[in-house]
Amino acid sequence: MTVTLSDVAARAQVSPATVSRVLNGNYPVAAATRERVLRAVDDLDYVLNGPASSLAAATSDLVGILVNDIADPFFGIMAGAVQSEIGGPGGRAGGERMAVVCNTGGSPERELTYLTLLQRQRAAAVVLTGGALEDPAHAAAMSAKLARLADAGTRIVLCGRPPLDDSDAAVATLTFDNRNGGRRLTEHLLTLGHRRIGYVAGPMERTTTRHRLEGHRDALAASGTGTAGGNGNADQDELTVHGPYTRRSGYEATLELLRRAPDLTAIVAANDTVALGASAALRERGLRIPEDISVAGFDDLPFSVDAVPALTTVRLPLYEAGARAGRLATGAEEAPPGGVATIGAELMVRGSTAPPCR
Amino acid sequence: MTVTLSDVAARAQVSPATVSRVLNGNYPVAAATRERVLRAVDDLDYVLNGPASSLAAATSDLVGILVNDIADPFFGIMAGAVQSEIGGPGGRAGGERMAVVCNTGGSPERELTYLTLLQRQRAAAVVLTGGALEDPAHAAAMSAKLARLADAGTRIVLCGRPPLDDSDAAVATLTFDNRNGGRRLTEHLLTLGHRRIGYVAGPMERTTTRHRLEGHRDALAASGTGTAGGNGNADQDELTVHGPYTRRSGYEATLELLRRAPDLTAIVAANDTVALGASAALRERGLRIPEDISVAGFDDLPFSVDAVPALTTVRLPLYEAGARAGRLATGAEEAPPGGVATIGAELMVRGSTAPPCR
DNA sequence: TTGAAAGCGGTACCAT
């Protein structure tokens, strides 16, 4: 029924071994022979059996890219960059490496299960993108699983999350400087004169959430804002609302913030998507941005400037990071010293967002 | 080195066959035996060898999802829906089906190569999303490849593109009614009194591009607009600019349109992303939307309303379509009669976009 | 440069 390598061999009047050599191109074969084999392949419309090949070779050309939310361009941009760097189809002739994107939806179980699936497939590499969950049990499980993968020969790359803490495994890490980004963003608002700043944070127990929020609070603390009254933390907790990285969350959190503190002059969102929701809520309330209230985001996604022309954000070089992760995954680039590289976050200021005079 | 099924069998004091049965759960095994086997699996930290399994069983649990642009939420939303419906990790216990997203970048070669790769892997199903290329040679190659895949047992689902024309293969198709959507959108503008309407079309030779544009022109023709002068087609060609489905394209095309026809009162964009670019260009020119000029989009992506509150678009039920495609891919839902189902496009009107009085 | 043949790790049929 289906054409096998032996069929090709028979038609080309050579041994299966020779056909294999021609196909893999990693062994000297006489030009004439190669021609005959390739013609046979063509005539028979032969397609290599991946599983058989992987089984015999004990390796596969699969590269897994785990993302938290495939509908979020934050991940789409990184994943696309990884993929194009991996080479995948369109890279060199014949297409070899297959980069596949796995959507965890932010669920820890799925994350682990996808890793197991990739382990089953003897994946050549795995790239984990975006913030990680901070639950100790899950972190331990991840470390363990990644360690097994690593010493089964799978390359591991973390892109956009902090390094594993207890890792003995050879893992290359590219981490965004979320804390500094968050700090600079809030410093900027403080410099402009804002004193009452709401914060729409991401979901609890995520590294991105925590780091960005910490940066924000570091800036506040350094300026003495919010600590002057002696109950600084309570103040700040009141001005912080957590929620998922979605537009709806930004919308609802903003309404809540306005309820809690009608005297806000600025709102910092955990990321641009959330900022969009925040802006929508403000507009609905009849508040203009930035005349009545300023809004800041994070990530600098392409559409954010359209949605809120005055949006000040922190730009993370998503594409560049993804591309580098792709190169690390293929071994085209060597791991950074210590296995970890921190990628800077650049402040994108768009117009003045000084607070209104009241 | 690596733990195999026989190792597990030895430790559990059973035959490899029994272990296989326990793992696959598709065969009666004594409870006590199962227990012993599972404990052995646990003790040894055994992970099934995917390639070996696929080879022996002659099938795999891979489901490929092809998308044109992974950074575009249009595809992200559909892919996410497919994946969650596929079950994938998180579905039933143990995780089985692995949905993977393959990014073609709109390149015909990559599309074919990914299909070959999936064919190599003996994929259980393949879902092709988004508009298709209209090049006859490529279409033929695709049909041929899909036919081979299909009769190798791979389920094929088209989601958001028209059915294969010469297909004998068993392919389930979910197609968006782009033409009608385009028609209704323009009819709406005509009803409001617009007469000079610019059109920023998608890339040439794409089904979505052609269908949406045809709908637009159908509406114009039906109303007599643009044909009155006798040189209707020339007029319309002048008011149409093609480009990729990107923000930048919308931006540049809009500048071009304004150059060609400063008297435009409305611009219809090929999709929301393009509409964003168009809006940016207009704003830059100091034109207000919709007071000075109206803008219409297509797809109704989540952020579009934030970017252009007055944006009138056509809503395609992306998530629903993806979910249905996922069910078709797993066989959880039976194919529509004739293999093709057309999914309606709903007009989303946001505020009046009547032309300015001049 | 090419061929022969021994696996790779499971699966599923045939026995028992």
Add this chain to the structure above:
DNA sequence: ATGGTACCGCTTTCAA
């Protein structure tokens, strides 16, 4: 209910 055992299709020594 369980065991024995031919394959599945390819890769890779080892020889020639």
